[in-house]
Amino acid sequence: MASADKLINTDVPEKDVFAFHFLQSLSNLRKQNPFDTPDQKNYRVRKIKKAAYVSMARAAGGSSRLWSRALLRRAAKDDNKIVRFSRRKRKVTWKISSKRRRSNQRAPVVEEAAERLRNLVPGGGGMETSKLMEETAHYIKCLSMQVKVMQCLVDGLHYNKN
Amino acid sequence: MDLTGGFGARSGGVGPCREPIGLESLHLGDEFRQLVTTLPPENAGGSFTALLELPPTQAVELLHFTDSSSSQVAAVTGIGGEIAPPLHSFGGTLAFPSNSVLMERAARFSVIATEQQNGNISGETPTSSVPSNSSANLDRVKTEPAETDSSQRLISDSAIENQIPSPSQNNRNGKRKDFEKKGKSSTKKNKSSEENEKLPYVHVRARRGQATDSHSLAERARREKINARMKLLQELVPGCDKIQGTALVLDEIINHVQSLQRQVEMLSMRLAAVNPRIDFNLDTILASENGSLMDGSFNGTPMQLAWPHQAIETEQSFHHRQLPPPPTQQWPFDGLNQPVWGREEDQADGNDNSNLMAVSENVMVASANLHPNQVKMEL
Numbered sequence: 414m415a416s417a418d419k420l421i422n423t424d425v426p427e428k429d430v431f432a433f434h435f436l437q438s439l440s441n442l443r444k445q446n447p448f449d450t451p452d453q454k455n456y457r458v459r460k461i462k463k464a465a466y467v468s469m470a471r472a473a474g475g476s477s478r479l480w481s482r483a484l485l486r487r488a489a490k491d492d493n494k495i496v497r498f499s500r501r502k503r504k505v506t507w508k509i510s511s512k513r514r515r516s517n518q519r520a521p522v523v524e525e526a527a528e529r530l531r532n533l534v535p536g537g538g539g540m541e542t543s544k545l546m547e548e549t550a551h552y553i554k555c556l557s558m559q560v561k562v563m564q565c566l567v568d569g570l571h572y573n574k575n
Numbered sequence: 576m577d578l579t580g581g582f583g584a585r586s587g588g589v590g591p592c593r594e595p596i597g598l599e600s601l602h603l604g605d606e607f608r609q610l611v612t613t614l615p616p617e618n619a620g621g622s623f624t625a626l627l628e629l630p631p632t633q634a635v636e637l638l639h640f641t642d643s644s645s646s647q648v649a650a651v652t653g654i655g656g657e658i659a660p661p662l663h664s665f666g667g668t669l670a671f672p673s674n675s676v677l678m679e680r681a682a683r684f685s686v687i688a689t690e691q692q693n694g695n696i697s698g699e700t701p702t703s704s705v706p707s708n709s710s711a712n713l714d715r716v717k718t719e720p721a722e723t724d725s726s727q728r729l730i731s732d733s734a735i736e737n738q739i740p741s742p743s744q745n746n747r748n749g750k751r752k753d754f755e756k757k758g759k760s761s762t763k764k765n766k767s768s769e770e771n772e773k774l775p776y777v778h779v780r781a782r783r784g785q786a787t788d789s790h791s792l793a794e795r796a797r798r799e800k801i802n803a804r805m806k807l808l809q810e811l812v813p814g815c816d817k818i819q820g821t822a823l824v825l826d827e828i829i830n831h832v833q834s835l836q837r838q839v840e841m842l843s844m845r846l847a848a849v850n851p852r853i854d855f856n857l858d859t860i861l862a863s864e865n866g867s868l869m870d871g872s873f874n875g876t877p878m879q880l881a882w883p884h885q886a887i888e889t890e891q892s893f894h895h896r897q898l899p900p901p902p903t904q905q906w907p908f909d910g911l912n913q914p915v916w917g918r919e920e921d922q923a924d925g926n927d928n929s930n931l932m933a934v935s936e937n938v939m940v941a942s943a944n945l946h947p948n949q950v951k952m953e954l
Contacts, residue, residue: 420803421803421804421807423807423811439846454847454848457847458843458844458847460847461843461846461847462839462840462843465839465842465843466839520798520801522821522822522825523801523821523825526822526825526826526828526829529829530825530828530829530832533829533832533833533836534832542801543797543800543801543804546801546804546805546807546808547804549808549828549832550804550807550808550811552832553808553811553812553828553831553832553835554811556832556835556836556839557835559839560835560838560839560842563839563842563843563846564842566846567842567845567846567849570846570849571849574849
Protein backbone atom coordinates (compact mmCIF):
# COMPACT_ATOMS: atom_id res chain seq x y z
CA MET A 414 0.00 0.00 0.00
CA ALA A 415 2.89 2.32 -0.59
CA SER A 416 0.97 4.33 -3.13
CA ALA A 417 -1.92 4.94 -0.77
CA ASP A 418 0.39 6.04 1.98
CA LYS A 419 1.81 8.65 -0.27
CA LEU A 420 -1.57 10.25 -0.55
CA ILE A 421 -2.75 9.83 3.01
CA ASN A 422 -0.25 11.07 5.53
CA THR A 423 -0.38 9.32 8.86
CA ASP A 424 3.03 9.98 10.28
CA VAL A 425 3.39 10.31 13.99
CA PRO A 426 6.44 11.63 15.81
CA GLU A 427 8.92 9.43 17.58
CA LYS A 428 8.23 8.03 20.97
CA ASP A 429 10.48 10.47 22.76
CA VAL A 430 8.32 13.36 21.67
CA PHE A 431 5.34 11.70 23.26
CA ALA A 432 7.39 10.88 26.32
CA PHE A 433 8.56 14.42 26.68
CA HIS A 434 5.12 15.88 26.41
CA PHE A 435 3.64 13.43 28.83
CA LEU A 436 6.31 13.96 31.43
CA GLN A 437 5.96 17.66 31.05
CA SER A 438 2.25 17.48 31.63
CA LEU A 439 2.80 15.29 34.65
CA SER A 440 5.21 17.77 36.10
CA ASN A 441 2.67 20.50 35.52
CA LEU A 442 0.17 18.43 37.39
CA ARG A 443 2.62 18.08 40.20
CA LYS A 444 3.08 21.77 40.36
CA GLN A 445 -0.61 22.41 40.61
CA ASN A 446 -1.59 19.90 43.21
CA PRO A 447 -0.27 19.77 46.72
CA PHE A 448 1.93 16.80 47.36
CA ASP A 449 0.50 13.59 48.65
CA THR A 450 -3.22 13.86 48.39
CA PRO A 451 -4.31 10.31 48.91
CA ASP A 452 -7.93 11.33 49.14
CA GLN A 453 -10.00 11.68 46.00
CA LYS A 454 -8.11 9.17 44.01
CA ASN A 455 -10.56 9.46 41.18
CA TYR A 456 -9.83 13.09 40.88
CA ARG A 457 -6.16 12.38 40.47
CA VAL A 458 -6.83 9.59 38.03
CA ARG A 459 -8.96 11.83 35.93
CA LYS A 460 -6.35 14.51 35.98
CA ILE A 461 -3.66 12.16 34.89
CA LYS A 462 -5.83 10.72 32.18
CA LYS A 463 -6.61 14.14 30.89
CA ALA A 464 -2.95 15.07 31.03
CA ALA A 465 -2.18 11.97 29.02
CA TYR A 466 -4.66 12.88 26.30
CA VAL A 467 -3.65 16.49 26.12
CA SER A 468 0.01 15.64 25.94
CA MET A 469 -0.74 13.09 23.25
CA ALA A 470 -2.62 15.69 21.27
CA ARG A 471 0.25 18.14 21.60
CA ALA A 472 2.85 15.57 20.69
CA ALA A 473 0.90 14.45 17.67
CA GLY A 474 1.10 17.91 16.21
CA GLY A 475 -1.13 20.40 17.98
CA SER A 476 -3.63 21.81 15.55
CA SER A 477 -2.54 20.05 12.42
CA ARG A 478 -4.93 17.20 13.01
CA LEU A 479 -8.64 17.50 13.48
CA TRP A 480 -8.86 15.11 16.38
CA SER A 481 -6.02 16.73 18.29
CA ARG A 482 -7.57 20.11 17.81
CA ALA A 483 -10.92 18.89 19.04
CA LEU A 484 -9.29 17.20 22.01
CA LEU A 485 -7.44 20.31 23.02
CA ARG A 486 -10.57 22.38 22.64
CA ARG A 487 -12.50 20.01 24.80
CA ALA A 488 -9.83 20.02 27.47
CA ALA A 489 -9.54 23.78 27.40
CA LYS A 490 -13.26 24.16 27.64
CA ASP A 491 -13.30 21.99 30.74
CA ASP A 492 -10.70 24.17 32.33
CA ASN A 493 -12.39 27.32 31.09
CA LYS A 494 -9.28 28.31 29.27
CA ILE A 495 -9.23 30.55 26.26
CA VAL A 496 -9.68 28.68 23.07
CA ARG A 497 -7.33 29.64 20.32
CA PHE A 498 -8.70 28.26 17.09
CA SER A 499 -12.32 29.22 17.03
CA ARG A 500 -12.22 30.11 13.37
CA ARG A 501 -11.33 26.61 12.37
CA LYS A 502 -14.07 25.27 14.53
CA ARG A 503 -16.65 27.24 12.59
CA LYS A 504 -15.43 25.70 9.40
CA VAL A 505 -15.83 22.28 10.89
CA THR A 506 -19.33 22.92 12.13
CA TRP A 507 -20.37 24.12 8.72
CA LYS A 508 -19.38 20.75 7.44
CA ILE A 509 -21.64 19.10 9.95
CA SER A 510 -24.73 20.73 8.52
CA SER A 511 -23.91 20.08 4.91
CA LYS A 512 -22.43 16.62 5.04
CA ARG A 513 -24.34 14.96 7.80
CA ARG A 514 -27.67 15.32 6.12
CA ARG A 515 -26.55 13.34 3.12
CA SER A 516 -24.36 10.81 4.82
CA ASN A 517 -27.23 8.48 5.57
CA GLN A 518 -27.74 7.63 1.95
CA ARG A 519 -24.40 6.00 1.48
CA ALA A 520 -23.46 2.44 2.34
CA PRO A 521 -25.42 2.07 5.58
CA VAL A 522 -23.04 -0.60 6.85
CA VAL A 523 -20.14 1.76 6.68
CA GLU A 524 -22.19 4.61 8.00
CA GLU A 525 -23.25 2.98 11.23
CA ALA A 526 -19.68 1.97 11.93
CA ALA A 527 -18.66 5.51 11.12
CA GLU A 528 -21.22 6.72 13.61
CA ARG A 529 -19.67 4.60 16.33
CA LEU A 530 -16.23 5.78 15.37
CA ARG A 531 -17.37 9.35 15.56
CA ASN A 532 -18.33 8.84 19.16
CA LEU A 533 -14.94 7.41 19.94
CA VAL A 534 -12.59 9.64 18.03
CA PRO A 535 -12.51 13.22 19.30
CA GLY A 536 -13.74 15.73 16.80
CA GLY A 537 -15.42 13.08 14.76
CA GLY A 538 -18.78 14.72 14.67
CA GLY A 539 -17.95 17.14 11.92
CA MET A 540 -16.18 14.88 9.51
CA GLU A 541 -17.04 13.07 6.38
CA THR A 542 -16.53 9.34 6.52
CA SER A 543 -13.36 9.26 4.46
CA LYS A 544 -11.82 12.05 6.49
CA LEU A 545 -12.93 10.29 9.63
CA MET A 546 -11.07 7.17 8.66
CA GLU A 547 -7.91 9.14 8.01
CA GLU A 548 -8.18 10.73 11.41
CA THR A 549 -8.87 7.36 13.00
CA ALA A 550 -5.70 5.91 11.52
CA HIS A 551 -3.61 8.73 12.89
CA TYR A 552 -5.43 8.58 16.20
CA ILE A 553 -4.77 4.86 16.55
CA LYS A 554 -1.08 5.37 15.87
CA CYS A 555 -0.83 8.14 18.43
CA LEU A 556 -2.83 6.22 21.00
CA SER A 557 -0.61 3.19 20.71
CA MET A 558 2.46 5.39 21.05
CA GLN A 559 1.05 7.03 24.15
CA VAL A 560 0.19 3.66 25.63
CA LYS A 561 3.75 2.48 25.06
CA VAL A 562 5.15 5.55 26.77
CA MET A 563 2.87 5.22 29.75
CA GLN A 564 3.61 1.54 30.02
CA CYS A 565 7.32 2.19 30.08
CA LEU A 566 6.89 4.83 32.72
CA VAL A 567 4.78 2.66 34.93
CA ASP A 568 7.14 -0.25 34.54
CA GLY A 569 10.12 1.90 35.33
CA LEU A 570 8.55 3.32 38.42
CA HIS A 571 7.34 -0.04 39.52
CA TYR A 572 10.78 -1.46 39.04
CA ASN A 573 12.29 1.26 41.10
CA LYS A 574 9.82 0.76 43.82
CA ASN A 575 10.98 -2.80 44.41
CA MET B 576 -35.18 3.52 -50.29
CA ASP B 577 -36.78 1.84 -47.35
CA LEU B 578 -38.37 4.93 -46.00
CA THR B 579 -40.16 5.90 -49.08
CA GLY B 580 -41.31 2.38 -49.59
CA GLY B 581 -42.57 2.25 -46.08
CA PHE B 582 -44.30 5.52 -46.44
CA GLY B 583 -45.83 4.58 -49.64
CA ALA B 584 -47.14 1.37 -48.21
CA ARG B 585 -48.40 2.94 -45.03
CA SER B 586 -50.69 5.62 -46.16
CA GLY B 587 -52.25 5.93 -49.49
CA GLY B 588 -53.32 9.38 -48.58
CA VAL B 589 -49.79 10.54 -48.63
CA GLY B 590 -49.28 9.56 -52.19
CA PRO B 591 -51.30 12.13 -54.05
CA CYS B 592 -49.98 14.82 -51.78
CA ARG B 593 -46.46 14.04 -52.70
CA GLU B 594 -46.18 16.00 -55.89
CA PRO B 595 -47.29 19.43 -54.80
CA ILE B 596 -45.23 19.16 -51.69
CA GLY B 597 -42.50 21.65 -51.35
CA LEU B 598 -41.00 22.88 -48.23
CA GLU B 599 -43.20 25.92 -48.34
CA SER B 600 -46.35 24.02 -47.88
CA LEU B 601 -45.32 22.74 -44.50
CA HIS B 602 -45.85 25.08 -41.64
CA LEU B 603 -42.58 23.79 -40.36
CA GLY B 604 -40.85 24.55 -43.54
CA ASP B 605 -39.57 27.90 -42.42
CA GLU B 606 -37.76 26.46 -39.49
CA PHE B 607 -36.48 23.70 -41.63
CA ARG B 608 -35.08 26.05 -44.20
CA GLN B 609 -33.62 28.25 -41.54
CA LEU B 610 -31.92 25.27 -40.09
CA VAL B 611 -30.64 24.09 -43.39
CA THR B 612 -29.21 27.47 -44.17
CA THR B 613 -27.67 28.02 -40.79
CA LEU B 614 -26.20 24.64 -40.36
CA PRO B 615 -23.91 24.38 -43.38
CA PRO B 616 -21.77 27.41 -42.56
CA GLU B 617 -21.15 26.10 -39.07
CA ASN B 618 -20.38 22.52 -39.75
CA ALA B 619 -17.61 21.38 -41.92
CA GLY B 620 -18.38 17.73 -42.23
CA GLY B 621 -20.91 15.54 -40.56
CA SER B 622 -23.72 17.17 -38.75
CA PHE B 623 -27.38 17.31 -39.06
CA THR B 624 -27.10 18.38 -42.65
CA ALA B 625 -25.40 15.13 -43.33
CA LEU B 626 -28.34 13.47 -41.79
CA LEU B 627 -30.57 15.63 -43.81
CA GLU B 628 -28.64 15.12 -46.97
CA LEU B 629 -29.01 11.48 -46.65
CA PRO B 630 -32.68 11.24 -47.14
CA PRO B 631 -33.54 14.68 -48.45
CA THR B 632 -36.78 13.63 -49.94
CA GLN B 633 -37.43 11.22 -47.18
CA ALA B 634 -37.04 13.97 -44.62
CA VAL B 635 -39.66 15.87 -46.41
CA GLU B 636 -41.77 12.78 -46.46
CA LEU B 637 -41.25 12.38 -42.77
CA LEU B 638 -42.31 15.89 -42.08
CA HIS B 639 -45.29 15.61 -44.27
CA PHE B 640 -46.23 12.36 -42.69
CA THR B 641 -46.18 13.79 -39.26
CA ASP B 642 -48.05 16.80 -40.41
CA SER B 643 -50.79 14.65 -41.57
CA SER B 644 -50.75 12.18 -38.76
CA SER B 645 -50.06 13.87 -35.46
CA SER B 646 -50.40 17.20 -33.86
CA GLN B 647 -47.30 16.87 -31.83
CA VAL B 648 -45.28 18.66 -34.39
CA ALA B 649 -46.76 21.99 -33.45
CA ALA B 650 -45.20 21.88 -30.07
CA VAL B 651 -41.61 21.38 -31.05
CA THR B 652 -38.91 23.95 -30.86
CA GLY B 653 -36.64 22.97 -33.65
CA ILE B 654 -35.98 20.45 -36.24
CA GLY B 655 -34.74 17.99 -33.74
CA GLY B 656 -38.16 18.06 -32.30
CA GLU B 657 -39.53 17.58 -35.74
CA ILE B 658 -37.60 14.48 -36.26
CA ALA B 659 -38.33 12.98 -32.92
CA PRO B 660 -42.10 12.99 -32.84
CA PRO B 661 -42.25 11.33 -36.20
CA LEU B 662 -40.07 8.67 -34.78
CA HIS B 663 -42.20 8.56 -31.73
CA SER B 664 -45.25 8.13 -33.80
CA PHE B 665 -43.45 5.50 -35.77
CA GLY B 666 -42.55 3.66 -32.67
CA GLY B 667 -46.00 4.01 -31.35
CA THR B 668 -48.13 3.30 -34.32
CA LEU B 669 -46.25 1.08 -36.67
CA ALA B 670 -43.45 -1.36 -36.57
CA PHE B 671 -41.19 0.56 -38.82
CA PRO B 672 -38.44 -1.71 -40.04
CA SER B 673 -35.88 0.93 -40.80
CA ASN B 674 -36.53 2.82 -37.61
CA SER B 675 -33.46 1.41 -36.00
CA VAL B 676 -31.50 2.13 -39.12
CA LEU B 677 -32.52 5.75 -39.02
CA MET B 678 -31.76 6.05 -35.35
CA GLU B 679 -28.39 4.48 -35.76
CA ARG B 680 -27.61 6.83 -38.54
CA ALA B 681 -28.80 9.74 -36.49
CA ALA B 682 -26.74 8.55 -33.60
CA ARG B 683 -23.70 8.11 -35.74
CA PHE B 684 -24.01 11.53 -37.22
CA SER B 685 -24.79 13.04 -33.91
CA VAL B 686 -21.67 11.46 -32.52
CA ILE B 687 -19.71 13.21 -35.18
CA ALA B 688 -21.71 16.34 -34.59
CA THR B 689 -21.06 16.56 -30.91
CA GLU B 690 -17.45 15.69 -31.27
CA GLN B 691 -16.93 18.37 -33.79
CA GLN B 692 -18.91 21.13 -32.35
CA ASN B 693 -18.72 20.73 -28.65
CA GLY B 694 -18.01 24.35 -28.30
CA ASN B 695 -20.79 25.56 -30.50
CA ILE B 696 -23.54 23.55 -29.01
CA SER B 697 -24.58 25.78 -26.21
CA GLY B 698 -24.48 28.90 -28.25
CA GLU B 699 -27.16 28.28 -30.82
CA THR B 700 -30.76 28.27 -29.93
CA PRO B 701 -32.31 26.83 -33.06
CA THR B 702 -29.81 24.06 -33.14
CA SER B 703 -29.55 23.63 -29.43
CA SER B 704 -32.25 21.09 -29.23
CA VAL B 705 -30.71 19.20 -32.10
CA PRO B 706 -27.24 18.65 -30.69
CA SER B 707 -28.57 18.14 -27.23
CA ASN B 708 -30.92 15.57 -28.59
CA SER B 709 -28.06 13.98 -30.41
CA SER B 710 -25.95 14.11 -27.30
CA ALA B 711 -28.73 12.34 -25.52
CA ASN B 712 -28.49 9.78 -28.24
CA LEU B 713 -24.78 9.84 -27.70
CA ASP B 714 -25.34 9.06 -24.09
CA ARG B 715 -27.61 6.23 -25.00
CA VAL B 716 -25.30 4.93 -27.66
CA LYS B 717 -22.30 4.97 -25.44
CA THR B 718 -23.94 3.38 -22.48
CA GLU B 719 -25.95 0.71 -24.24
CA PRO B 720 -24.07 -0.26 -27.31
CA ALA B 721 -25.55 -2.54 -29.89
CA GLU B 722 -28.72 -3.48 -28.16
CA THR B 723 -31.80 -3.94 -30.20
CA ASP B 724 -34.25 -2.54 -27.74
CA SER B 725 -32.05 0.47 -27.29
CA SER B 726 -33.38 2.05 -30.42
CA GLN B 727 -36.92 1.97 -29.16
CA ARG B 728 -35.75 3.33 -25.88
CA LEU B 729 -33.97 6.01 -27.81
CA ILE B 730 -37.14 6.94 -29.54
CA SER B 731 -39.27 7.09 -26.45
CA ASP B 732 -36.59 8.85 -24.48
CA SER B 733 -36.01 11.46 -27.07
CA ALA B 734 -39.72 11.96 -27.48
CA ILE B 735 -40.21 12.36 -23.77
CA GLU B 736 -37.30 14.69 -23.55
CA ASN B 737 -38.59 16.80 -26.30
CA GLN B 738 -41.89 17.26 -24.64
CA ILE B 739 -40.13 18.71 -21.65
CA PRO B 740 -37.62 20.99 -23.27
CA SER B 741 -35.89 23.04 -20.63
CA PRO B 742 -35.31 20.77 -17.64
CA SER B 743 -34.32 17.88 -19.82
CA GLN B 744 -31.87 20.05 -21.63
CA ASN B 745 -30.32 20.93 -18.34
CA ASN B 746 -30.18 17.25 -17.62
CA ARG B 747 -28.54 16.57 -20.89
CA ASN B 748 -26.10 19.36 -20.35
CA GLY B 749 -25.22 17.81 -17.05
CA LYS B 750 -24.73 14.48 -18.69
CA ARG B 751 -22.66 15.96 -21.41
CA LYS B 752 -20.49 17.59 -18.83
CA ASP B 753 -20.05 14.25 -17.18
CA PHE B 754 -19.12 12.74 -20.43
CA GLU B 755 -16.59 15.43 -21.00
CA LYS B 756 -15.26 14.71 -17.58
CA LYS B 757 -15.17 11.08 -18.44
CA GLY B 758 -13.64 11.89 -21.75
CA LYS B 759 -10.82 13.71 -20.09
CA SER B 760 -9.65 10.58 -18.41
CA SER B 761 -10.37 8.14 -21.17
CA THR B 762 -12.55 7.88 -24.18
CA LYS B 763 -13.02 4.15 -24.02
CA LYS B 764 -14.24 2.26 -21.04
CA ASN B 765 -11.78 0.58 -18.78
CA LYS B 766 -12.20 -2.05 -16.18
CA SER B 767 -9.80 -0.24 -13.89
CA SER B 768 -10.62 2.94 -12.11
CA GLU B 769 -8.29 5.39 -10.51
CA GLU B 770 -8.60 8.36 -8.27
CA ASN B 771 -6.34 11.27 -7.82
CA GLU B 772 -6.79 12.67 -4.38
CA LYS B 773 -4.63 15.70 -4.71
CA LEU B 774 -6.60 17.49 -7.42
CA PRO B 775 -9.67 19.50 -6.57
CA TYR B 776 -11.88 17.06 -8.41
CA VAL B 777 -11.57 13.43 -9.14
CA HIS B 778 -10.87 11.79 -12.48
CA VAL B 779 -12.72 8.56 -12.52
CA ARG B 780 -13.01 6.03 -15.27
CA ALA B 781 -16.40 4.50 -15.67
CA ARG B 782 -16.45 0.79 -15.61
CA ARG B 783 -18.11 -1.18 -18.30
CA GLY B 784 -21.81 -1.52 -17.83
CA GLN B 785 -22.08 0.89 -14.92
CA ALA B 786 -24.25 3.92 -14.71
CA THR B 787 -22.56 7.12 -15.60
CA ASP B 788 -24.59 9.99 -14.30
CA SER B 789 -22.90 12.49 -12.06
CA HIS B 790 -24.35 11.15 -8.86
CA SER B 791 -23.19 7.61 -9.29
CA LEU B 792 -19.79 8.78 -10.48
CA ALA B 793 -19.31 10.84 -7.37
CA GLU B 794 -20.72 8.03 -5.31
CA ARG B 795 -18.28 5.57 -6.79
CA ALA B 796 -15.33 7.89 -6.26
CA ARG B 797 -16.32 8.37 -2.68
CA ARG B 798 -16.72 4.67 -2.11
CA GLU B 799 -13.28 4.02 -3.50
CA LYS B 800 -11.81 6.69 -1.27
CA ILE B 801 -13.38 5.03 1.70
CA ASN B 802 -12.15 1.62 0.65
CA ALA B 803 -8.60 2.88 0.27
CA ARG B 804 -8.66 4.29 3.75
CA MET B 805 -10.18 1.16 5.09
CA LYS B 806 -7.27 -0.81 3.70
CA LEU B 807 -4.93 1.55 5.46
CA LEU B 808 -6.74 1.03 8.73
CA GLN B 809 -6.67 -2.70 8.21
CA GLU B 810 -2.93 -2.66 8.07
CA LEU B 811 -2.77 -0.63 11.23
CA VAL B 812 -4.94 -2.79 13.38
CA PRO B 813 -3.35 -6.14 14.14
CA GLY B 814 -5.24 -9.12 12.87
CA CYS B 815 -7.50 -7.24 10.56
CA ASP B 816 -6.14 -8.39 7.21
CA LYS B 817 -7.46 -11.85 7.71
CA ILE B 818 -10.99 -10.76 8.26
CA GLN B 819 -13.30 -10.75 5.28
CA GLY B 820 -16.01 -8.18 4.93
CA THR B 821 -16.07 -4.51 5.70
CA ALA B 822 -18.50 -4.74 8.59
CA LEU B 823 -16.31 -7.07 10.62
CA VAL B 824 -13.20 -5.09 9.82
CA LEU B 825 -14.87 -1.94 11.02
CA ASP B 826 -16.00 -3.67 14.18
CA GLU B 827 -12.46 -4.77 14.77
CA ILE B 828 -11.16 -1.26 14.27
CA ILE B 829 -13.67 0.14 16.71
CA ASN B 830 -12.76 -2.53 19.24
CA HIS B 831 -9.13 -1.66 18.85
CA VAL B 832 -9.73 2.02 19.48
CA GLN B 833 -11.82 1.19 22.52
CA SER B 834 -9.18 -1.14 23.90
CA LEU B 835 -6.49 1.48 23.43
CA GLN B 836 -8.55 4.04 25.27
CA ARG B 837 -9.19 1.58 28.07
CA GLN B 838 -5.47 0.87 28.28
CA VAL B 839 -4.79 4.57 28.68
CA GLU B 840 -7.28 4.69 31.49
CA MET B 841 -5.74 1.67 33.22
CA LEU B 842 -2.26 3.05 32.97
CA SER B 843 -3.31 6.43 34.25
CA MET B 844 -4.89 4.72 37.23
CA ARG B 845 -1.66 2.90 37.91
CA LEU B 846 0.30 6.08 37.55
CA ALA B 847 -2.00 7.82 39.96
CA ALA B 848 -1.39 5.05 42.44
CA VAL B 849 2.36 5.33 42.05
CA ASN B 850 2.42 9.07 41.92
CA PRO B 851 2.15 10.29 45.50
CA ARG B 852 5.23 8.36 46.47
CA ILE B 853 7.51 10.25 44.20
CA ASP B 854 8.24 13.87 44.23
CA PHE B 855 8.57 14.65 40.60
CA ASN B 856 11.10 17.24 39.85
CA LEU B 857 10.63 16.73 36.25
CA ASP B 858 11.60 20.15 35.10
CA THR B 859 15.19 19.50 35.76
CA ILE B 860 15.03 16.04 34.45
CA LEU B 861 13.28 17.05 31.31
CA ALA B 862 15.59 19.89 30.66
CA SER B 863 18.65 17.82 30.93
CA GLU B 864 16.92 14.98 29.22
CA ASN B 865 16.46 17.35 26.41
CA GLY B 866 20.09 18.16 26.23
CA SER B 867 21.58 14.76 26.57
CA LEU B 868 20.43 11.27 26.24
CA MET B 869 20.91 9.22 29.28
CA ASP B 870 21.36 5.55 29.06
CA GLY B 871 20.91 2.98 31.70
CA SER B 872 24.40 3.26 33.07
CA PHE B 873 23.68 6.66 34.41
CA ASN B 874 24.85 7.42 37.90
CA GLY B 875 22.80 10.08 39.50
CA THR B 876 24.79 11.42 42.38
CA PRO B 877 27.44 13.67 40.85
CA MET B 878 24.94 15.18 38.50
CA GLN B 879 22.74 17.00 40.86
CA LEU B 880 25.06 19.91 41.23
CA ALA B 881 25.27 20.30 37.54
CA TRP B 882 21.58 20.11 36.90
CA PRO B 883 20.30 23.49 37.93
CA HIS B 884 22.31 25.62 35.58
CA GLN B 885 22.18 23.10 32.79
CA ALA B 886 18.45 23.03 33.11
CA ILE B 887 18.10 26.72 32.41
CA GLU B 888 20.22 26.60 29.32
CA THR B 889 18.76 23.55 27.71
CA GLU B 890 15.16 24.52 28.24
CA GLN B 891 15.58 27.35 25.86
CA SER B 892 17.09 25.26 23.17
CA PHE B 893 14.46 22.61 23.01
CA HIS B 894 13.15 21.64 19.61
CA HIS B 895 9.88 20.00 19.15
CA ARG B 896 10.68 16.94 17.12
CA GLN B 897 14.40 16.68 16.84
CA LEU B 898 16.98 16.35 19.49
CA PRO B 899 19.12 19.45 19.81
CA PRO B 900 22.73 19.32 18.69
CA PRO B 901 25.42 18.76 21.28
CA PRO B 902 25.78 21.84 23.44
CA THR B 903 28.91 23.86 23.16
CA GLN B 904 29.53 24.14 26.85
CA GLN B 905 31.17 21.33 28.65
CA TRP B 906 28.77 18.91 30.13
CA PRO B 907 30.06 17.88 33.52
CA PHE B 908 28.73 14.42 33.18
CA ASP B 909 30.46 13.69 29.95
CA GLY B 910 32.92 11.67 31.81
CA LEU B 911 30.24 9.61 33.39
CA ASN B 912 28.45 8.47 30.35
CA GLN B 913 28.73 9.05 26.67
CA PRO B 914 25.81 10.98 25.32
CA VAL B 915 24.18 8.69 22.87
CA TRP B 916 23.39 10.91 19.94
CA GLY B 917 22.67 8.06 17.68
CA ARG B 918 19.80 6.98 19.80
CA GLU B 919 17.46 6.77 16.88
CA GLU B 920 19.40 3.86 15.60
CA ASP B 921 18.74 1.85 18.68
CA GLN B 922 15.57 0.00 19.21
CA ALA B 923 12.97 2.36 20.40
CA ASP B 924 11.46 0.10 22.98
CA GLY B 925 14.53 -1.00 24.81
CA ASN B 926 16.12 2.37 24.71
CA ASP B 927 13.03 4.14 25.76
CA ASN B 928 12.59 1.74 28.58
CA SER B 929 16.08 2.37 29.79
CA ASN B 930 15.63 6.05 29.27
CA LEU B 931 12.51 6.20 31.28
CA MET B 932 14.08 4.05 33.91
CA ALA B 933 16.91 6.49 34.05
CA VAL B 934 14.38 9.23 34.36
CA SER B 935 12.67 7.49 37.18
CA GLU B 936 16.00 6.88 38.85
CA ASN B 937 16.68 10.54 38.63
CA VAL B 938 13.33 11.18 40.04
CA MET B 939 14.11 9.13 43.09
CA VAL B 940 17.52 10.67 43.49
CA ALA B 941 16.34 14.15 42.88
CA SER B 942 13.55 13.91 45.32
CA ALA B 943 15.93 12.71 47.92
CA ASN B 944 18.62 15.27 47.42
CA LEU B 945 17.43 18.39 45.75
CA HIS B 946 16.09 21.10 47.84
CA PRO B 947 12.64 22.24 46.75
CA ASN B 948 13.70 25.87 46.79
CA GLN B 949 16.37 25.13 44.30
CA VAL B 950 13.75 23.65 42.05
CA LYS B 951 11.55 26.68 42.28
CA MET B 952 14.34 28.85 40.99
CA GLU B 953 14.27 27.11 37.68
CA LEU B 954 10.58 27.46 37.26
